[in-house]
Amino acid sequence: MVKLGIDLMGGDQAPSAVMEGLERVWHHLKPETSISLYGTIEALALVPYSPRIEKIVCSDYIAMDEHPVKALQQKKDSTLVRAFADAAGQKISAVASAGHSGAIMVASMQILGLIDGISRPVVLSVFPKIDDKPLVVLDVGINVDCKAEQFLEFARIGSTYAEKVLGIPHPKVSLLNSGTEKSKGSLLYQKAHSLLAEYAAIHFEGNLEPRDLFDNEIDVLVCDGFTGNIVLKEVEAFFSLSQKLGLEHSFLEQLNYENHGGSPILGVKGNVILAHGASGPEAIKNMILSAESIALANFVSQLSSI
Amino acid sequence: MVKLGIDLMGGDQAPSAVMEGLERVWHHLKPETSISLYGTIEALALVPYSPRIEKIVCSDYIAMDEHPVKALQQKKDSTLVRAFADAAGQKISAVASAGHSGAIMVASMQILGLIDGISRPVVLSVFPKIDDKPLVVLDVGINVDCKAEQFLEFARIGSTYAEKVLGIPHPKVSLLNSGTEKSKGSLLYQKAHSLLAEYAAIHFEGNLEPRDLFDNEIDVLVCDGFTGNIVLKEVEAFFSLSQKLGLEHSFLEQLNYENHGGSPILGVKGNVILAHGASGPEAIKNMILSAESIALANFVSQLSSI
Numbered sequence: 001m002v003k004l005g006i007d008l009m010g011g012d013q014a015p016s017a018v019m020e021g022l023e024r025v026w027h028h029l030k031p032e033t034s035i036s037l038y039g040t041i042e043a044l045a046l047v048p049y050s051p052r053i054e055k056i057v058c059s060d061y062i063a064m065d066e067h068p069v070k071a072l073q074q075k076k077d078s079t080l081v082r083a084f085a086d087a088a089g090q091k092i093s094a095v096a097s098a099g100h101s102g103a104i105m106v107a108s109m110q111i112l113g114l115i116d117g118i119s120r121p122v123v124l125s126v127f128p129k130i131d132d133k134p135l136v137v138l139d140v141g142i143n144v145d146c147k148a149e150q151f152l153e154f155a156r157i158g159s160t161y162a163e164k165v166l167g168i169p170h171p172k173v174s175l176l177n178s179g180t181e182k183s184k185g186s187l188l189y190q191k192a193h194s195l196l197a198e199y200a201a202i203h204f205e206g207n208l209e210p211r212d213l214f215d216n217e218i219d220v221l222v223c224d225g226f227t228g229n230i231v232l233k234e235v236e237a238f239f240s241l242s243q244k245l246g247l248e249h250s251f252l253e254q255l256n257y258e259n260h261g262g263s264p265i266l267g268v269k270g271n272v273i274l275a276h277g278a279s280g281p282e283a284i285k286n287m288i289l290s291a292e293s294i295a296l297a298n299f300v301s302q303l304s305s306i
Numbered sequence: 307m308v309k310l311g312i313d314l315m316g317g318d319q320a321p322s323a324v325m326e327g328l329e330r331v332w333h334h335l336k337p338e339t340s341i342s343l344y345g346t347i348e349a350l351a352l353v354p355y356s357p358r359i360e361k362i363v364c365s366d367y368i369a370m371d372e373h374p375v376k377a378l379q380q381k382k383d384s385t386l387v388r389a390f391a392d393a394a395g396q397k398i399s400a401v402a403s404a405g406h407s408g409a410i411m412v413a414s415m416q417i418l419g420l421i422d423g424i425s426r427p428v429v430l431s432v433f434p435k436i437d438d439k440p441l442v443v444l445d446v447g448i449n450v451d452c453k454a455e456q457f458l459e460f461a462r463i464g465s466t467y468a469e470k471v472l473g474i475p476h477p478k479v480s481l482l483n484s485g486t487e488k489s490k491g492s493l494l495y496q497k498a499h500s501l502l503a504e505y506a507a508i509h510f511e512g513n514l515e516p517r518d519l520f521d522n523e524i525d526v527l528v529c530d531g532f533t534g535n536i537v538l539k540e541v542e543a544f545f546s547l548s549q550k551l552g553l554e555h556s557f558l559e560q561l562n563y564e565n566h567g568g569s570p571i572l573g574v575k576g577n578v579i580l581a582h583g584a585s586g587p588e589a590i591k592n593m594i595l596s597a598e599s600i601a602l603a604n605f606v607s608q609l610s611s612i
Contacts, residue, residue, distance in 0.1 A: 141484070226533075227533060237519040300396075
């Protein structure tokens with residue numbers, strides 16, 4: 001039985017997209033799952049009564065253009081600060097928001113805290129493959145200036161996620177790189193390759209070239225947060241292109257971020273799902289489902305125990 | 307009137323793909339364009355006589371798995387060394403090869419030499435856009451560990467290429483980045499943004515996010531060689547995916563490297579076209595056409611004069 005903390009005020013289309021997403025999600029959730037909904041009194045007034053929703057009235061929220069650290073310090077009664085505090089206090093099993101990504105990141109670190117042995121949080125994304133298996137990719141956004149040692153954390157976190165949340169036994173890990181040879185790529189990637197090759201805690205399969213992104217035998221792909229974000233956004237370019245060209249195929253739908261449940265922020269002592277700022281109702285629905293999955297998998301304790 | 311130096315031995319499918327590419331290219335070339343063909347005596351024997359081909363018999367060639375610097379030192383009578391020496395001696399107007407990219411890079415620097423004011427050569431690729439205009443992207447491969455100052459060279463070289471080879475007046479330059487704000491990206495990209503914003507020699511339009519890769523108003527996109535190579539190879543992934551899904555559209559054909567003419571290596575005192583190692587006849591045909599374009603545009607003197 002899990003209780004999910006949802007930020008009613010998060011995202012460019014909030015609160016309406018969040019309300020609509022909530023309506024769509026109910027019959028996909030487990031019957032015993034309930035929701036804590038963090039919003040202003042005006043926004044919460046628009047949400048119909050449900051015995052499965054606890055409305056948490058907050059006086060404020062953090063807007064998309066605010067300075068994350070300052071906003072978190074000053075807006076103690078904002079939806080994000082309240083939700084993260086409840087997650088830290090074990091009142092809810094996960095926080096999910098399409099709000100200010102910087103603020104969510106800082107709140108994850110400051111309010112929840114890092115898991116022992118993890119130096120920085122990391123954002124993970126699940127890419128579709130042509131064999132219908134998922135590819136876990138991380139970091140896709142936070143650690144834009146990485147040390148090679150962080151790739152080991154990414155590999156460990158990604159492997160645990162693949163195994164415990166996606167149910168993939170003995171996940172295979174690759175390093176994203178410009179070629180398959182170990183001497184390929186920047187100095188950072190050459191060093192990361194050496195470290196990964198010697199890291200007994202994971203199953204390292206060498207480099208993966210981006211040309212094989214959708215067709216490979218790998219379960220977890222690690223990269224720095226800058227490159228990962230570029231790769232993720234290029235997938236968005238393909239989806240957008242395919243729409244403009246009028247191409248149709250069920251696989252292409254999987255490239256649409258609306259059909260993904262946002263991205264988990266991992267390495268912190270709590271379950272956090274960050275959705276795209278532009279999320280519409282469908283993306284919000286999937287964000288809530290992701291929050292339920294990661295909460296049910298009890299990911300934090302899985303990661304803490306290895 | 308230009309004479310193009312073509313490496314008959316370069317590429318995984320050489321010499322047959324090069325021979326077939328040559329046959330296909332003739333009626334696309336200007337009538338006065340001729341070719342110097344560098345090959346072993348056995349390979350050249352298979353090439354039919356043409357008054358427009360001068361066969362240059364070499365005793366050796368550099369294989370794909372050789373150490374570039376050593377191979378260039380030891381194999382003075384290899385096709386690549388001979389072709390680059392002829393380019394340096396102004397006997398030919400361009401060198402084009404689908405051979406060992408590392409050896410071609412080193413030969414470009416050592417045998418042709420760098421243009422004044424350029425610190426390293428750079429590889430350029432032309433991406434298609436949905437508005438049918440080209441997007442010049444560089445560096446897509448050489449400078450995997452960049453200094454921010456090199457982005458200025460990329461911007462200058464890319465702008466000159468867009469203007470002089472592609473005929474785009476006042477080309478607009480963007481920095482590839484994970485967001486549009488100037489504070490986005492790694493420290494390298496933040497610094498590159500500041501330098502580009504102050505660089506009067508180009509028309510800088512700020513950052514471009516990869517999600518807008520195929521739909522934007524930009525003519526030249528600059529990035530480090532690692533990221534550029536990743537972005538280029540992800541386009542290959544999308545083309546490969548679209549083929550596997552059976553998607554059809556004329557735009558998709560433009561994502562196929564076979565339909566591109568290889569990538570120019572710029573910043574050196576000579577015209578060099580590097581084609582994909584896996585090039586088949588169609589890719590070779592287009593490589594030769596690219597070599598003709600860049601030779602006719604007299605790119606080297608254009609770049610030297612600014």
